[in-house]
Structure formats: C-alpha cells, structure tokens
Amino acid sequence: MDETALAAGFDATIAADQRIEPRDWMPDAYRRTLVRQIAQHAHSEIIGMQPEGNWILRAPSLRRKAILLAKVQDEAGHGMYLYAAAETLGVDREELTEKLIEGRQKYSSIFNYPALSYADIGVIGWLVDGAAICNQVPLCRCSYGPYARAMIRICKEESFHQRQGYELLLAMVRGTDAQREMVQEATNRFWWPSLMMFGPPDVASPNTEQSMAWNIKRHTNDELRQRFVDMTVPQAAALGITLPDPGLTWNAERGAHDYTEPDWDELAAVISGSGSCNAQRVAHRRRAHTDGAWVREAAAAYAEKRNRAAVAA
Amino acid sequence: MSASESHDTAYDSLTEDHGADGQWAFGTGIEDVAAEITSPVPDGVDPADLAQYCLMLGDDALICSHRLSEWTTNAPELEEEVALANIALDLLGQARLLLARAGHVEQAGRDEDALAYLRPELEFRNVAMAEIGDELDFARAVARLLLFSTWRLALLQRLLTSRDPVIAAVAGKGVKEVAYHRDYAARWALRLGDGTAESHRRMQAALDGVWPYVEELFRTSEVEVALTAAGVAVDPAQIRAEVDSVLDEVFAAATLTRPQRPGIGTIAGRGGRQGLHTEKLGHVLAVMQGLARQHPGATW
Numbered sequence: 001m002d003e004t005a006l007a008a009g010f011d012a013t014i015a016a017d018q019r020i021e022p023r024d025w026m027p028d029a030y031r032r033t034l035v036r037q038i039a040q041h042a043h044s045e046i047i048g049m050q051p052e053g054n055w056i057l058r059a060p061s062l063r064r065k066a067i068l069l070a071k072v073q074d075e076a077g078h079g080m081y082l083y084a085a086a087e088t089l090g091v092d093r094e095e096l097t098e099k100l101i102e103g104r105q106k107y108s109s110i111f112n113y114p115a116l117s118y119a120d121i122g123v124i125g126w127l128v129d130g131a132a133i134c135n136q137v138p139l140c141r142c143s144y145g146p147y148a149r150a151m152i153r154i155c156k157e158e159s160f161h162q163r164q165g166y167e168l169l170l171a172m173v174r175g176t177d178a179q180r181e182m183v184q185e186a187t188n189r190f191w192w193p194s195l196m197m198f199g200p201p202d203v204a205s206p207n208t209e210q211s212m213a214w215n216i217k218r219h220t221n222d223e224l225r226q227r228f229v230d231m232t233v234p235q236a237a238a239l240g241i242t243l244p245d246p247g248l249t250w251n252a253e254r255g256a257h258d259y260t261e262p263d264w265d266e267l268a269a270v271i272s273g274s275g276s277c278n279a280q281r282v283a284h285r286r287r288a289h290t291d292g293a294w295v296r297e298a299a300a301a302y303a304e305k306r307n308r309a310a311v312a313a
Numbered sequence: 314m315s316a317s318e319s320h321d322t323a324y325d326s327l328t329e330d331h332g333a334d335g336q337w338a339f340g341t342g343i344e345d346v347a348a349e350i351t352s353p354v355p356d357g358v359d360p361a362d363l364a365q366y367c368l369m370l371g372d373d374a375l376i377c378s379h380r381l382s383e384w385t386t387n388a389p390e391l392e393e394e395v396a397l398a399n400i401a402l403d404l405l406g407q408a409r410l411l412l413a414r415a416g417h418v419e420q421a422g423r424d425e426d427a428l429a430y431l432r433p434e435l436e437f438r439n440v441a442m443a444e445i446g447d448e449l450d451f452a453r454a455v456a457r458l459l460l461f462s463t464w465r466l467a468l469l470q471r472l473l474t475s476r477d478p479v480i481a482a483v484a485g486k487g488v489k490e491v492a493y494h495r496d497y498a499a500r501w502a503l504r505l506g507d508g509t510a511e512s513h514r515r516m517q518a519a520l521d522g523v524w525p526y527v528e529e530l531f532r533t534s535e536v537e538v539a540l541t542a543a544g545v546a547v548d549p550a551q552i553r554a555e556v557d558s559v560l561d562e563v564f565a566a567a568t569l570t571r572p573q574r575p576g577i578g579t580i581a582g583r584g585g586r587q588g589l590h591t592e593k594l595g596h597v598l599a600v601m602q603g604l605a606r607q608h609p610g611a612t613w
Contacts, residue, residue, distance in 0.1 A: 046391070053385040060605040061426045061613045062375075062409050065382075066402060072385055073398035080391050093391075118604060118613070168613070176611050284386065292389025294515070295451050298508025305507065 014215055019145040022088040030214055033207070034144050035089050036105070037216065039096045042082035043107035045075045046100075047281050051115035052124060060118055064168065068121060071161050078154050085146040101286035108132075109267065110193050112275030119172060119182035120190070125165010127187070127194040127232065133158050134228045135198065143215035166235065173239050180241075187236070188244045192262040198225040200264060229257050350413045355476040358543050363477060364419035365438060365536045366546050368428070369586055370468075370480070371411030372439035375429060377461055378404035379597055380447060387449055396497055400458070403490040407483055414479040430605035434595050435588040441577065442526040444585075444594045452505055452512070452519035459498035460523060463559050464530045464552070466491040471547040480545065499563045506567030513568065521572045528576020530556075534586040 006025040013020060020026055049072050056072065059065035083093040099105040110128055115121070136158065139151040172179040199205055199221040211217035219227075229248075236243050247260035270278070354360045381401035388394040412425040423431075442461050447454040469491055472484035505516035531553045533541075540546035564571050583589040 049386045049394075056382050056385055057379060057600045058604045060430070060608065060611070062405065062412075062429055064613050066405050066409070069382060069385070069398055069402055069405065073395055073402070076391050076394040076398070080395070083391075171613055175613070176608065178608060179611055288387045288389070291387075291449065292393075292451065294509070294511050295389035295393075295505070298512030299504045300508075301512075302504040302508040 014143055014213075017143075017215060019148065020143050021145045029210075030216075031089055033211060033214070033216065034147065035086060035091055037211075038082055038086045038089070038147055039091070039099070040106050040108070042079050042086060042096065043100045043105060044111065045079035045082060047107045047111045047285060049075045050281055050284055051111060051113075051277075052121060054115050055118060055121055058118075059121075064118075064121075067164050067168075071125075071164065074157050074161065078157070081150040081153065085144075085150045088146045097285075097289055101282060101289055103282060106271070107281075108197060109270045109275060110197050111281060112270050112278045113189070113193050114276055116189075117182045117186055119169070119179070119186035122165045122168035122172060122183065123186040123190045125162050126169055126235070127190050128197070129158050129162040129165060130232065131194045131197040131228050133162060134224050134231075138218035138224075139216075141215075141218060166239075169239055173241065183239065184241050187241055191244050192266070195225060195228070195259075195262040196264075196267045198222070198228065200267070201261070204264075226256055229259050233257055350410070350417050350479060352478045354418050355478075355543070355545065358476070358545055359539065360418045360420070362536050362539050363545060364415045366540050367411045367415035367418070367480070368436075368438040369534075369536070370483070371408045371415060371428075372437050373443045373461075373465065374404040374411065375408035376437070376439045376594070376597060377443040377457075378402075378408060379601055380443070380445075380457075381454070383447065383449075384454065389451055393451075397454070400490075400494045400497065403487075403494070407487050407490070410479065410483050414477075414483075426605070430602045434590055434598055437588060437590065437594060437598070438586055439590075439594075440526070440529050440585040441591050442523070442530060444591060444597055445523065445526060446593055450515070450519060451501075452515040453522060455498050455501040455505060455516065456519040456523045458494060459502050459563065460527055460530075460560070462491050462494040462498055463556050464549075466495050467552040467555050467559075468547055468549065471552070474544075475546070476544040495559075502563055502567045502569065506564075506569045516567070517569055520569060521574060524572035524574045525577045528578075529584050532579075532584060532586070536586070 007027065010020070010024070010026055010030075013024070020030075052068060052072050052075075056065060056068050059068050083096060086096060087093065096105065100107070110131075115124065133155060136151055136155050140148055140155055142148045142151065169183050172183050202208060202220045202222045205221050208217060208220055212220070233243065233248070245260045247258065249258050251258045269275070273279075354363055378401045381397050381404070384397045384401075385394065388397055408429075409425050412428045416423040416425060416428055442457065442464075445457065447457065466488065469484040469487045472480050473488065475481045475484065502516065505512040507513070531549050533548050533550050537546050537548055541548045561571065563569075579587075580589055
C-alpha cells in the first residue's frame with residue numbers, strides 16, 4: 001500500500017474513534033507527539049516519587065507510612081507501564097531515561113515545587129493527583145491503544161491515591177490547630193501550581209488543536225481546568241479551608257466558578273528551569289541512574305553467562 | 314473501540330466508599346491476619362516477656378523496613394524500586410502487628426505508634442543487622458537482606474506453632490513474604506557475585522562488611538530462653554546450622570567466599586536484644602520519630 005492509502009486508513013480509524021495499535025501505520029508526527037507525551041508522563045511519575053519519598057522515613061504514624069510507601073511504589077509501577085507503552089512506539093526506557101537526566105525531555109512542572117510538611121502529602125494527593133486525574137481520565141479514551149489501556153489502570157490507582165490524600169487532610173483538619181494550619185499553608189502553596197498543571201490557556205496552547213484532531217486529547221486545557229476548579233471548591237469547603245483566590249466566586253450564569261488565572265510567567269519560569277527544585281530533581285534521578293549502572297551491567301553479564309551455559313548444555 | 318465513559322467518573326471516587334485495599338497496584342502489606350491482637354496471653358507465659366519478645370521481632374522488622382525505605386527513588390532500576398518498597402511494606406506490616414500485640418500485652422496503654430515513635434533508643438530491641446545503613450550501596454542492601462531474611466525466615470517457620478496466636482499468625486503471613494525476600498536477595502547475590510568483576514568485588518566487600526553482625530543473630534537472650542521453654546518463642550541458637558547451610562549454598566552458586574571475620578561482641582553482656590545498639594540507631598530514630606514527637610497527642 002502506498003502512503004496515501006495508509007494515511008487514509010489511519011484517518012478513517014481516527015474518524016471512527018477506533019484505536020491505533022503498535023503495528024498499525026501512523027504518521028510520523030503522530031508517533032512523535034505520542035512519544036513526547038508518554039515519555040513526559042512516565043518521567044513525571046518517576047520524578048514525582050521524590051517530593052513524596054522525601055517524607056516516607058518521617059511519616060508520623062505507621063499507617064500513614066504504609067500508605068505513603070505503597071503510593072510511591074505505585075508511582076514506580078506507573079512509570080514502568082508508561083515506559084512500556086512508549087516502547088511499543090520504538091523507544092526504550094534506557095533511551096528515555098538518558099533524555100530525562102540530560103534535561104532533553106520534560107516532566108510535569110508541579111514536581112519542581114518542594115514538599116515541605118506532612119500536609120503536603122495530603123495536598124499532593126488531593127490537588128495534584130486530583131488535577132492529574134482530570135487530565136488523565138480522558139486519556140483512557142486516547143486513540144493510541146497501549147497508552148489508553150495503561151491510563152485505565154493508572155487512573156484507577158490515582159483516584160485511590162487521591163482519596164487517601166483527602167482522608168489524611170480530613171484527619172488533620174479534625175486534629176490540632178497546628179495540623180489545621182499546616183493544611184491551610186500547604187493548600188496555599190499548591191493551589192496555583194495545581195491550576196498550572198492543565199497547561200497554558202487555550203489561546204496560548206499550540207499543540208492542543210492537532211492533539212484533539214488525533215483523538216489524543218479530548219478536552220482543552222481551559223475546559224479541564226474549569227472542571228477541576230468546580231470539583232475542588234466543595235471539597236475545600238468540606239475541609240473547612242480556604243482556597244487562596246479572592247476572585248473565586250460562583251457564576252450562576254455560566255453554571256461554573258469564576259477564578260483568577262494563575263501566574264503564567266511563573267509557570268514559564270519553572271518550565272525553563274528556575275523552579276525551586278528543578279536542578280535537585282534531575283540531579284537526584286541522574287545520580288540514582290548513574291550509581292545503578294554497575295548493577296544493571298552485572299545483571300546483563302550474568303544473564304549473558306546463563307544464556308551461554310544454556311546453549312552449551 | 315468505543316469510548317469508555319465510566320472512566321470519566323474516576324475523579325468522583327472521593328465520595329465513593331472503597332472498602333478494600335484492592336486499588337493499590339501492589340498492595341500495602343497491611344491486610345489483617347487471622348488472630349486478634351487482643352487474644353489472651355497464653356497460660357504460663359509472663360506478659361512482660363511476651364511484650365519484650367514481640368518488640369524484638371517487631372523492631373527487627375520496623376528498623377529493617379526503614380533502611381529499605383531509604384532506597385525509594387535511589388534504586389538502580391524501577392523493578393528494584395518496586396521490589397524494595399514491597400519488601401519494606403511487608404516488614405512494616407509485620408512490625409505493626411507485633412508492636413500492637415506488645416502494646417496490648419504490656420497493658421500500659423501504648424499502641425503501635427506510641428511504641429514506634431515515643432520509645433527512646435535504649436528501649437528498642439532489634440538486632441544491629443536491622444539498623445546498619447546501606448549507604449546507598451546496592452551490594453550492601455543485598456548482603457544485609459540475604460542474611461536478615463534467611464535468618465528471619467528460619468525463625469518464622471518455627472514460630473508457625475508458637476503458642477501465642479498473634480505471633481503464630483504473623484509467622485503464617487510472614488513466612489510467605491520473607492521467603493520472597495530471601496529469594497529476591499539470593500537472586501541478586503548470584504547476579505552480583507557472578508556478574509562482572511566489579512560487581513563480584515563489590516558484593517564480596519559488602520558481605521564482608523555486614524558479616525560481623527551475623528554473630529548476634531544467634532545469641533539467645535533471657536527472654537528467648539524463658540519463652541522457648543513456654544512454647545512461644547524459638548531459640549535462635551538452634552537455627553544456626555540451617556541458616557549456615559542455606560547461605561553456603563548461595564555463596565557457592567554466587568562464587569562468593571564465606572567471610573572469616575570475628576563477630577561483634579556484647580558490652581557487659583548487652584546487645585540489641587537488651588537495648589544496646591550501634592551509633593546508627595539514634596540517627597534512624599531521629600529521622601523516624603521527629604515529626605511525630607513535634608506534635609504530641611496529634612492523630613494523623
């Protein structure tokens with residue numbers, strides 16, 4: 001089949017809202033977009049282990065420690081599923097990891113913010129995982145099969161993490177004054193970066209149109225951001241805390257909340273490297289990967305020896 | 314394939330009731346065991362001894378779990394991230410049950426968290442093997458885990474018939490878990506011992522480094538003497554031959570040499586089981602207990 005016919009087949013599959021599978025023909029730009037997005041997503045899971053991992057050893061009860069350790073372990077698992085999805089597009093985990101630690105591929109900017117108190121563990125679950133779920137749930141219907149299937153599993157687990165985070169916050173707001181203050185303070189810090197997780201406003205989002213045409217993306221950044229705000233407001237009220245936006249009000253006409261735009265200059269600055277933890281996160285990942293090289297080499301050498309022995313036998 | 318709209322509602326899960334731990338990718342290792350923490354102390358058993366023994370087994374698990382948790386975000390490969398966290402979670406689950414049991418039988422109103430977070434160093438009853446640091450040397454993690462889990466598995470297998478129902482139940486759950494931990498460590502000992510020249514050197518050096526802490530694993534404390542007689546505990550001296558033979562098998566397959574190093578002795582007869590620890594434990598507890606101690610009386 002010539003390329004025109006293949007492209008027509010691809011377009012028909014997309015138009016019918018069917019799935020593209022690894023062996024199907026796909027335009028190079030579609031493949032590149034997916035690799036970029038899936039790799040960025042996988043890297044986010046792995047880098048995202050750091051701010052939470054920062055608190056495992058210090059978790060203030062054994063139950064909270066078990067929950068946090070299990071959550072961070074899940075994130076490693078999510079990274080594995082996503083790297084595996086990327087591998088179906090012809091790029092391997094090692095190659096993508098190299099790009100991450102050389103700063104040639106991005107991860108979600110939210111992880112360039114520090115986790116400074118145990119309330120952050122709850123707020124990361126509630127707001128950051130909450131925003132991630134808003135972004136990711138539509139990806140369960142993404143046109144690329146392996147990515148969509150990975151996302152179904154990930155969303156299920158993420159929603160459980162989010163519930164655990166919210167439950168920690170509920171326990172804390174019912175606790176001491178100091179605990180309530182920690183929750184409010186953490187919310188104040190994470191509210192704006194959480195809104196930024198949906199990406200720039202639609203007017204400034206160059207990739208959205210093509211991604212929506214390919215059924216990779218299903219909603220615009222602003223649609224998802226609005227959905228997140230509308231869901232979060234009653235949850236904040238249930239916690240008895242204030243979202244740090246004086247402009248946040250119900251707009252009966254729109255049937256939605258009006259809210260203040262986050263500081264897009266700050267997002268641009270964090271993306272370009274001036275977030276408080278950018279250098280730290282990448283250096284940590286680079287060190288772990290570099291320090292582990294001798295272990296991976298040993299495993300490969302051992303497997304090679306076993307294979308030779310098996311062939312000789 | 315058509316759109317699966319039901320996934321659009323995943324965010325609403327905050328308001329749904331999920332009873333089980335089934336949503337975790339790998340489980341939390343905190344499923345209930347069959348026995349009640351509040352089961353009566355078996356006849357003829359001194360509750361103070363039983364509490365101490367539960368602390369020994371529980372602190373071994375808790376402190377070793379802490380050390381394994383230090384690997385989070387530092388492991389050489391994602392599969393190892395998952396495996397090490399999984400092992401840490403298993404041990405944490407064992408520790409929680411054993412500490413809760415200790416708290417119940419000592420009748421001093423302390424729960425698992427009071428015991429984990431508010432005891433000073435001298436009241437911890439773990440062996441030094443649990444507390445020594447890996448210093449992010451993967452060979453060291455493998456060496457310690459191999460020795461610790463081979464020893465703990467042999468203990469737990471004998472504790473399946475303990476007259477204390479909670480210890481027996483923890484052993485029932487723990488035997489399956491620790492058998493996996495030992496298998497994991499043994500497989501890595503093979504890969505590192507018989508991998509590259511560098512990995513062989515590192516693995517042997519790590520084994521040599523932790524070997525002096527083996528001696529204490531087989532030293533019988535007074536509490537263990539009394540409780541072994543009462544059918545509750547196991548005398549660790551009696552499992553030495555079995556542990557040695559398992560280790561020798563692994564060493565041979567991994568081309569490693571059994572270290573010839575003197576064991577670390579006691580100080581005036583005291584070691585970990587009597588609350589006398591290495592300098593490392595204070596640092597572990599400073600990290601582990603700091604936040605909980607900053608907020609006395611808070612619940613999390």
